[in-house]
Amino acid sequence: MAADQARAEPTADAKPDAQALFSQHCAACHGAQRLGGMGPALLPESLARLRKQDALKVIQKGRPATQMPGFGDQLKAEEIEALGALIYQPLSPAPQWSAAEILASRSFDAASKTWPSAPQWKADPMNLFVVVEGGDHHISLLDGDRFEVIHRFSSRFALHGGPKFTPDGRYVYFGSRDGWITKYDLWNLKIVAEVRAGLNMRNIAVSGDGKMVMAANYLPHTLALFDADLNPLKQFAATTLDGAQSSRVSAVYDAEPRCSFVVALKDIAEIWEISYDPKAEAIYDGLVHDYRSSEAIAKPGYLNIRRTKLAQPLDDFFFDPSYAYVLGAGRPAEDGQAKADLGQVVNLDIRRSIATLPIPGMPHLGSGITFDWQGRRVLASPNLKDGLVTVIDLQSWKKLKDIATPGPGFFMRSHAKSRYAWVDSMMSASAKDTLTIIDKQSLETVAQVKEPGKTLAHIEFTKDGRYALASVWEMDGAIIVLDASSFKEIKRLPMSKPVGKYNVWNKINREEGTSH
Structure with a gap:
């Protein structure tokens, strides 16, 4: 028995088994595949803004005001290092997040339909500030007249991108880096619904009429569309027209005067417009700009992609006051080499870039x-x-x-x-x-x-x-x-x-x- 035990003991220079450590200490909260659960996803895409040394500190000491404990008294320094290295390794093959998984993730408070339709607190609801506190993952609602906190509640991990409001200011939608969308009733101070739109999400947009929510995902390469109560409506694969290349989605914004969502792609030189106007005219979902072309195929305009070819991809963009023009810029290539003419002006009506920006x-x-x-x-x-x-x-x-x-x-x-x-x-x-x-x-x-x-x-x-x-x-x-x-x-x-x-x-x- 003693000999058997001796053979089972690891040698002094044996490397820690990071996956076994993860399964034992982390999987219950973060998911066996690191896709998230009660805790956030632990993928390099989701941790892009967290330096590895800071991640090691969290593993060792925990995160204050959350359920994340510290493991410094249970794990050796080399084991913490191994876990830190693991969570910054991409999964292969890249994980997917299907329509069925989106639907299964949704929660909804049916009682929300009976909640009072007026603010249940004394302040000007139009001069309310929603403050995202990233340090301990909370939201504070601040009275903009008295500058006093009305309410404070916990949020999902690592909210990213500004919250988006419905036209009446009653509801706000939050998007997290690891794909969760939360609908919150500001007047009743309660969560209405939640859904996980993807595994790594860039931002969300709410339609001008408040009836739809669109999520832009880095992982998987999709756009996800929901109704106001976060029921999934449609997924859009972020690919070229022939499906040969896919892309991360850089950003989605609402163009209210146009009744459409406008989308930038990280890896494909196109900008998309997706109309949510049921009366939208037929469009040509091709890559030509001559709409009279007999080779183009007409499709209904409602909730279909209208593509504009660009000289290079856009990372983010801005609308001019008329919403006819998009002003966008790319980013240096992954190898650090700068791109020429980073700024572009795109006319959304004639579907082409008309100028470069001297920035x-x-x-x-x-x-x-x-x-x-x-x-x-x-x-x-x-x-x-x-x-x-x-x-x-x-x-x-x-x-x-x-x-x-x-x-x-x-x-x-x-x-x-x-x-x-x-x-x-x-x-x-x-x-x-x-x-x-x-x-x-x-x-x-x-x-x-x-x-x-x-x-x-x-x-x-x-x-x-x-x-x-x-x-x-x-x-x-x-x-x-x-x-x-x-x-x-x-x-x-x-x-x-x-x-x-x-x-x-x-x-x-x-x-x-x-x-x-």
Whole structure:
């Protein structure tokens, strides 16, 4: 017996069996295939924003305010390292998420049909802020008049992309990185429904009439369409017309005046438009732009893909105020080599690219804003690579000015009633603590707001534009309420890494200084 036991003992240099460790300690919450369960999916696509060293700390010490325990007292350092390496390995073959699995994941509170149709709290529902606290995965609902928290509740892991509201402001939809969509009743402070649209999701969009929700997936390569209560309606495979190539879906946004969803693809040089207007005219789902071509095949326009060929794929995009044009940009190739003419202007009516945008670096057009300047409409975009804001004339598509900032930024915001635009430098190691305030008429920097040593980002205005709220993007962070004219601090509310805050009025009315 002793000899048998001796033979069973591992040698000193034996490597830990990561899969066995995962099955023993992790699978019950994260799923045997790492696709998620009570805990989030543990796939490289889902963990893209979590550095490996931070992931190792979570395995060792757990995650505060969640059900994730620490395993530092159970596992050796090399075993934690092995688990960390495993969760950053892609699955092969790539996992799928079928229509049946989507349907099986759905939950719905039938009692929601009888809930009161008025807010069950005292505040202006149009001046409500939805604050996403990424530090401990919670949502805070903030009264935009008194600047007090009305309610706080837990969210899915790693919400990504701004929440989307129904036209009346009653319901909000949240999308998580690992594919969950949650419908929440803001007036009754309860979850209505949830569904898992995919395994790694980029963002969601809600139709202008509030009747449909579209999810853009990285994994699998699909778009998933739902009704307002998250009943699945249709899946779209993100492929070329002949099915020979598939793609991750970069982004989907609602184009309300067009009654359509507009979609960017990460790996295919096309932009799609999918109409949700039942009266949509027949379209030609081909790659030619001459709609009189006898070779094109007519299909009903409703919920079918209308494709526009591009010179290169778009990663994110912005609509001009008419919604006839998409302004989009790609990203450097996976090998780090830059692409030429990253910015493109696409006319959605004639289905072709009509201009390139003279923006260097990596413009973050999805966070761009528009405003009037000297009698013309202009776009101002932050930049993920360079410390500048580029201002573009929306008639000539020519650059008017580059405005220097302390470093690369992610978010830019303004308000129709504000003279100023605010931009962060959160992508900069040295200037991440600085907000730059730009006069929209002079196109000059007039002030800066700083939070020394911290990351300061993501401005959102109150409904009337009088106050600007900034995020101290730290675990022990805060929402800072600033006077939008004097830039002085009015109030500070502790928050756990408030990655974004969204004003109901500004979002549902598509206020010119906010994003889609």
